Amino acid sequence: NAGVMQNPRHLVRRRGQEARLRCSPMKGHSHVYWYRQLPEEGLKFMVYLQKENIIDESGMPKERFSAEFPKEGPSILRIQQVVRGDSAAYFCASSRKSTSPTEYNEQFFGPGTRLTVL
């Protein structure tokens, strides 16, 4: 059973270009979370998605950032017109659908995409 897959593992972009980061959740998982990690820091929540639905995007910057999780295919985190401050490691995590309001489900993390903006 393959784990969470992210690609590319490393991405270099020049200022003003677009970055597309992909995340394929574990088999059977319908929830995806995106996080950003700056060097020497913890993870910052960005967005929580289910298939075809954004559940919580309270951690997403208002401009240039968007995320989707289509019915078919991977979840995509898209950053338009990248700036140097966008350089970071972006992690995706997936979990199963919860069976009750009080049950949490373990998140499994991918290896991350390291974005460098020149």
Add this chain to the structure above:
Amino acid sequence: TQLLEQSPQFLSIQEGENLTVYCNSSSVFSSLQWYRQEPGEGPVLLVTVVTGGEVKKLKRLTFQFGDARKDSSLHITAAQPGDTGLYLCAGIFTSGTYKYIFGTGTRLKVLA
């Protein structure tokens, strides 16, 4: 704004020593998790604590959840070089949707 503070931020110790890492917040969490992250990899879950006052042991690691479910500690006995890594706590809120708030991280280096 929910915030999880971890201390210490950095820790360098000799093999065989004991250490404790703390995770503190002013918020009450439904549950709390501890992760370890190695360079170039994603975080890996170590444990989840759910009940206030709960203590869980994982070999040389002991995890405790505060009675009020606002804080937690991770104690490592007889640290080994293989314990080196970034330790992250994450508080979970389950009101409405699931939300994971990660702590600031503790970077541990165990010297042989």
